Amino acid sequence: MGTPGALRTTADGGAEAILAGLDEEQRSAAAAVQGPVCILAGAGTGKTRTITHRIAYGVHTGVYVPEQVLAVTFTARAAGELRGRLSALGVGGVQARTFHAAAMRQLRYFAPRVLGGPMPELVENKLRVVAAAASRSRLTTDRASLRDLASEIEWAKTTLATPEDYPARAAAAQREVPFDAATVAAVYAGYESAKQRDGALDFEDLLLVTAYALEEHRDVAREVRGQYRHFVVDEYQDVNPLQQRLLDAWLGGRAEICVVGDPNQTIYSFTGADPDHLLGFADRYPDAEVVKLERDYRSTPQVVALANKLIGQAPRRKGLPGLRLLGQRTPGAEPRFVEHPDEPAEAAAVAAACRALVDGGLPASEIAVLFRINAQSQVYEAALTDVGVPYVLKGGERFFERPEVRDAVQLLRGAAAGGNEPGALVPSVRDVLAATGWVEHRPPPGGAARDRWQSLAALVDLAVDMVSEEPALDLAGFVAHLAERANAQHAPTVQGVTLASMHAAKGLEWDAVFVVGLVDGVLPIAQSHSRPDAVEEERRLLYVAVTRAREQLTLSWSLARAPGGRRTRPRSRFLDGLAPDGAARPRTTPTKRPPVVLDGAAGERFERLRAWRAQTAATASVPAYVVFSDATLQAIAETRPSTLQELSGLPGIGSRKLDMYGAEVLAAVAG
The missing domain is CATH 1.10.10 (Arc Repressor Mutant, subunit A)
Incomplete structure (x- = not known):
């Protein structure tokens, strides 16, 4: 097989035309059609354009036979986009599929040889099988816990953990498990047994059995590796150990592979994705050509500068060099940082801004509101409805559905x-x-x-x-x-503002983006605080959200959850050094309430109650006022209740709080 340079005169100059219009780094990546290649592609740098032109260049120079190229990615939409762009470049016959679709196609063909019969049925409802396994383990579950059990089983299988070694692997990964690890392992084992009895496979099995077929059946390996000689893997930072095992089986020791990824957009580690495959690519292939795409054609230089500053605060990770985006668009507005007194006020301000943008001529479909958790959507659904702006909820059901x-x-x-x-x-x-x-x-x-x-x-x-x-x-x-x-929120919305979690926003972009709810405990989310690596993944999640904006970017947070609440919530630590102080970061001065002044024994009781409340709030990781307000503590201190019945008659004490705190409050009152 010759070099690209030796074949540039073929196909009436079509090969050179393929490279026309690419920038210098994109051309370098597209012309590297042989050997191991790693393309580090930052947000908005044209990675899909680059890899499709690289495949087309390889075909037009005669290095590739189209039918011998397999490009794999993570979504059917992305695979379809690859095929569409290749077709527009005059290249047909290239296989562009998801990992699962490629494995399904191969296993269906080889099943008689590998499994001794036709392709097994796929598990259509994993929750049903998980529920049966949980029932056999005498485990009481609801639909949410069943979904979490299914997620744990998927994580175990994608990380190649068996039921036997799941507890140790989960502990090493510091998994937050829905039940104790031994119980999850028992359900996992029951789930696998049930599938075997039914002669069925799940989607993880598709990859596992296909890899096994290539590893253990020489004739299958010879046929598949003869068919596919060149591989391209998109979003390589999201590859998990199971997918890497299948990729290794496809390659069979060869090095004709091109991987494309961005370490700064690694946000799926909780599902088993392992960025070390990307970060360690040059260690695995010392002769690999590494090309960095850093020219950002999506966002204004102002948005790019903020993204660089945000990700620049992260600790340096071992492996491939980092990326620093270079904005290529004309300058635009500076990103806005806005502080609000409470969550409804934040939502109302965002909705009003969306209304103004729509009234100014910006299509609602070019606006997005991004949040960390899906439960945050409710207040924005309501606020947009109040101002008459339609919305589309991406990646989840509407709140009331x-x-x-x-x-x-x-x-x-x-x-x-x-x-x-x-x-x-x-x-x-x-x-x-x-x-x-x-x-x-x-x-x-x-x-x-x-x-x-x-x-x-x-x-x-x-x-x-x-x-x-x-x-x-x-x-x-x-x-x-x-x-x-x-x-009101069931009204049809064909065109609307996109409401989406930051995870669901990956791969998308809008002219105007509002990133909301940026308080510690939400971003980074509370359960990540004990793990530095998890906190850094939360930073990358915010980076993904920021780089979705083309022209206008607003980041906001609120000091209290509810109107009238104490304004004590700290803004996200990731905004330190980014959000300016003073007028550019307007603060609403909290209304100061007069201190409670009690004399004598009542004052002593009040101080004991305050100390108890502080300890209780700290244990529950909530603000003190969520336990009881000062007014309620004052009423308790003044009336000195001695029974639960007397306590229940005081303002601010409902039956729920009476059950939760009644005995402790009486003990604090009694000293």
């Missing part, structure tokens, strides 16, 4: 039919949700279970907000308000 919210609203409706006292709305909502197993201030482990908890917590937060505006609101009025919100 989530199963846990629908079920909770049904229970609230039933409770309202039985009557309730005006002014007791928040305790009533808490009591109803407690009947579903929801425990305030105690988010459960596991992603799906926590999402469910946060959705229900958002209903309580909404009740608190509404009571602050309408103190006499009862449960029936609250349920009616929920119905109005649900109906």
Whole structure:
């Protein structure tokens, strides 16, 4: 096989035309059509354009036979885009597929030889099999915990962990497991046994069995490796150990591979993705050609400068060199940093800004609001509805369509039919949700279970907000308000502002982006605080969000969750050194309340109660006012209750808090 330089005169100059229009670094990457190649492609630097032109250049120079090229990526949409661009470049026959689609195609063909029969059925409903395995382990589960168990099994399989070594591997990875690790391992083993009995495979098995076929069947390996001689892997920073094993089996020791990735956009480690495959590529292939794409054609220089400063604060990781983006667009507006008194005020300001942009001629589809967790969408759904701006929720169900919210609203409706006292709305909502197993201030482990908890917590937060505006609101009025919100947000929205989590936003871009809710405990998320590597992944997640903006970028946070709450929430640590002080970072001065002054024994009781509250709040990782307000502590100190019945008659003490704190409060009162 000749070199590209020796073949540049073929195909009536078509090869040189392929390189026309690429910048210097893109041309260098596209012309490197042989041997191991690593393309480090920063956000907005044209990686898809580069790799499709590289494949087309290899075909037009005669180095590649199109049918012998396999390009793999992570989504069907990305694979389809690769095929479309290659077709536009006059290159047909290249296989551009996801890992799973490529494995499925090969295994379906080789199944009779490898498995002794036709392709097994695929598990269509993993939760059903997980539920059966959990039941056999006498484990009580709900849908959220089943989803978390399924996620743990997927993580184990993608990291090549068996049921036997899962507990040790989970501990080493500091996994936040939905049940104890031994229980998860037992469910995992039961799940695998059930699949074997049914003669079925899941999506992880597709990759595992295909890799096994290539590793253990020489005839299969010879045929596949004869078919595919050149490999391209997109988003290589997201490859997990199982995918790497399949890739190694495809290669069979050869080095005709090109990987493309960005270490700064590694945000899926929790699913098993291992960026060390990308970072260590040059160590694995010492003769690899490494090309850096740093010219950012997406964002204004102002957005690019902020992104560079943000990621520049991260510790240097071992392996390949880092990337520093170079903005190529004409200058634009500086990113805005805005502080708000509370979350509803933040949402209202963002919605008003979206309304102004739409009124100014910017299509709603060119605007995005990005948040860390899906439960944050509710207040933005409501705020955009209030100002008449349509929205599209990406990567999740609308708030009122989530199963846990629908079920909770049904229970609230039933409770309202039985009557309730005006002014007791928040305790009533808490009591109803407690009947579903929801425990305030105690988010459960596991992603799906926590999402469910946060959705229900958002209903309580909404009740608190509404009571602050309408103190006499009862449960029936609250349920009616929920119905109005649900109906308003069910309006058809073909074109709308995109509401998305930061994870769901990866690979997308908009003219105007609002990154919201940037407080410590949300970003970085609370459960990452004990692990420096997890905190740094949260920083990269914010980097991904920032680099979605083409022209306008606003980053915001709020000092309190609810109106009237104490404004004590710290903004995200990632904004330190980025957000300017003074006028560019407007602060709303909290309303100072007069200190509580009590004399004698009542004063001593008040101080004991304050000390107890501080310790209780610290244990639960919540602000002190969430436990009890100063006004409630003052009432307790002054009245000196000695029984739970006496305590229950004081303002600010509902049945839920009475159950949680009653005995401890009485002990503090008694000294």
